[in-house]
Structure formats: structure tokens, C-alpha cells
Amino acid sequence: MKLPKVVTIAGSDPSGGAGIQADLKVLTQFGVYGGAAVTALTRQTSAGVLGLFPLPAEWVLEQVRDVLWDLRPPVVKTGMLQQPGVIGGLGRLWGEYVREYGKTGAHVPYISPSAEPVPSAPVLVVDPVLSSGTGVSLLAGGGLEAFREDLLPVTTVLTPNVPEAEALTGIAIRDSDDMVGAAERLLQFGVQWVLLKGGHLPEWEGVRIADLLISREERRWLWGQRVPGADLHGTGCSLASALAACLALGLPVPEAAARAVEWLRQRIGSPLFVGQGRGVVCQKLERQRE
Numbered sequence: 001m002k003l004p005k006v007v008t009i010a011g012s013d014p015s016g017g018a019g020i021q022a023d024l025k026v027l028t029q030f031g032v033y034g035g036a037a038v039t040a041l042t043r044q045t046s047a048g049v050l051g052l053f054p055l056p057a058e059w060v061l062e063q064v065r066d067v068l069w070d071l072r073p074p075v076v077k078t079g080m081l082q083q084p085g086v087i088g089g090l091g092r093l094w095g096e097y098v099r100e101y102g103k104t105g106a107h108v109p110y111i112s113p114s115a116e117p118v119p120s121a122p123v124l125v126v127d128p129v130l131s132s133g134t135g136v137s138l139l140a141g142g143g144l145e146a147f148r149e150d151l152l153p154v155t156t157v158l159t160p161n162v163p164e165a166e167a168l169t170g171i172a173i174r175d176s177d178d179m180v181g182a183a184e185r186l187l188q189f190g191v192q193w194v195l196l197k198g199g200h201l202p203e204w205e206g207v208r209i210a211d212l213l214i215s216r217e218e219r220r221w222l223w224g225q226r227v228p229g230a231d232l233h234g235t236g237c238s239l240a241s242a243l244a245a246c247l248a249l250g251l252p253v254p255e256a257a258a259r260a261v262e263w264l265r266q267r268i269g270s271p272l273f274v275g276q277g278r279g280v281v282c283q284k285l286e287r288q289r290e
């Protein structure tokens with residue numbers, strides 16, 4: 001197999017449930033090599049975010065350029081980008097990376113001939129992180145505009161939750177029809193695929209839950225059973241990383257999204273309680289019972 005690789009561009013969560021720590025653990029579980037460029041440090045526990053320390057935007061972008069040009073990953077995943085300068089700069093850098101990748105291809109050491117083909121163009125998975133699960137803002141002023149103007153036009157798969165889709169589109173989402181309307185609006189910003197997560201939707205506060213996967217040609221609902229009383233941390237980061245991993249393994253977007261969502265929902269059913277606060281889903285211990 002060719003070596004599957006993903007680079008995550010995200011913030012640090014010292015409690016290990018979200019951010020780059022969660023991303024790298026999820027990628028490893030899927031058998032994918034992970035690189036990580038850090039956008040900001042947080043002071044954070046399993047109970048919530050206590051502080052935020054962004055790195056200078058120019059420095060973040062240099063870090064991203066270094067690692068993309070070195071690892072040449074076919075898939076890049078973004079989490080908390082935090083600053084408009086990072087979001088806008090990444091949008092511009094991505095155009096350059098796509099041209100570079102087109103000239104030289106992915107740097108994939110050959111391991112065996114039965115390889116899955118790596119994507120011919122690199123894939124960008126964007127999790128548009130706005131705030132932490134406990135409501136602390138993780139996006140500075142001007143961030144939404146930077147997403148709309150600079151990053152959404154080059155995004156392959158966007159993975160907003162309901163509040164993020166509302167903020168990006170200005171459309172209030174109360175039911176599944178609103179989910180479709182907001183997802184279609186996001187496609188108009190230039191996104192190729194939207195995976196709109198329905199976890200926050202009151203319509204399904206009962207037993208069912210659904211995420212919507214939509215492109216200009218396709219629309220699929222990913223239905224599941226709602227796990228009651230789930231009080232978790234880092235589910236969004238873990239889902240986007242699982243999706244990025246499945247794409248790096250060569251799955252097309254609909255299959256990658258379905259597999260990532262199914263994986264996450266199983267994890268939501270048996271989280272790890274690692275600290276004083278909420279449970280995490282990014283890791284499963286050998287001796288953990290289902």
C-alpha cells in the first residue's frame with residue numbers, strides 16, 4: 001500500500017480529547033500517518049477551555065508551508081484556525097499547494113503494488129470551529145468573513161455543526177428542511193461537499209439523529225440512534241479526522257463520510273472518562289470494555 005498521510009492544522013488541547021492531540025490519535029487508529037501544524041495553545045481540561053494563546057499568524061502559515069511541502073499529504077484537515085489571518089492565508093497557500101502537488105504529485109513511498117490510488121488533487125477537509133463544546137469562543141472577530149471569502153471556495157469537505165452552519169450562512173436551522181437550505185447555501189460559497197452534523201437539532205432530540213451529506217449532485221441522510229445523555233468533548237475534531245483518514249485511505253467522499261460517522265457513533269456509545277469533566281471519543285484502550 002502507498003503510505004496514507006494526513007496533516008492536521010489545529011489547536012492544542014492538553015487534556016487530549018480535542019485538537020491536534022485527538023486528531024493524531026484518530027489518524028493512528030485508522031492506520032494513517034499524521035503530521036500536525038499548531039495554530040494556538042489552549043489551557044483546557046476535560047471540563048472546558050480556560051485560556052487561549054494564539055501563535056502569530058505568519059508563523060503558523062510558515063509552519064504549514066514547511067510541512068505540506070515536505071510531507072506532500074494528499075489530505076489536509078483543519079480544526080481551530082482561530083485568526084482571520086490564518087484562515088485567509090491558508091486559503092491562498094492552498095492554491096499554491098494544489099499547483100505544486102499537480103506538478104510533482106504526492107510524495108508517497110511505495111510499499112506494495114496493491115496500492116489504493118492517492119487522490120490526483122489534494123483534498124481539504126475543513127471543520128469550521130467556532131467555539132468549544134462549553135461555549136468558549138475559539139474564533140476571533142473577522143473569522144467568519146475570512147472563512148466565507150478565502151477558505152470555503154477551496155474546501156473539498158466542510159463539516160459544520162448546526163450553530164456553525166447558522167453563523168456561516170445567517171440561516172436559522174430548526175428542522176431538516178433548514179439543514180438542506182443552509183447546506184445548499186454553503187455549496188454556493190464554493191464548498192464541494194458539506195457534511196452538516198445534526199447533533200444539535202431539536203427536531204431529533206428523541207431517539208434518532210441524522211447528519212446531512214450534500215454536494216451539487218448528491219444528497220444523503222446518515223441516520224443513527226441517539227445515545228441518550230452523551231456529555232462529550234472533541235466529537236467534532238474526531239469525526240473530521242476519521243473522515244480525513246478514510247479519504248487518505250482512498251475512499252470516495254460519500255463512503256468516507258458514512259464510515260467516519262458510523263465509527264464516531266460507536267465511540268459515542270462507549271466514551272472514555274479520563275478526567276473530572278466530559279468523556280472523550282478519540283481513543284479506545286485495549287482493555288476498555290464496550
Ligand SMILES: Nc1ncnc2c1ncn2[C@@H]1O[C@H](COP(=O)(O)OP(=O)(O)OP(=O)(O)O)[C@@H](O)[C@H]1O
Pocket residue numbers: 132133160161162197198199200209210211224225226227228229230232233234235236237239261264265268
Ligand atoms: N447523542 C448522540 N448520539 C449519537 N450520535 C451523536 C450524538 N450527538 C452527536 N452525535 C453524532 O456525532 C457527530 C458530531 O455531531 P455534533 O452535531 O454534536 O457535532 P459537534 O457539535 O461538532 O460536536 P462537538 O460540539 O462535541 O465538537 C455527528 O455525526 C452526530 O450525528
Ligand SMILES: Cc1ncc(CO)c(N)n1
Pocket residue numbers: 010011012013018019020042044049079080129131132133138233234235236237
Ligand atoms: C484545541 C481545540 N480545538 C477544537 C475544540 C472544539 O471542540 C477544542 N475544544 N479545542
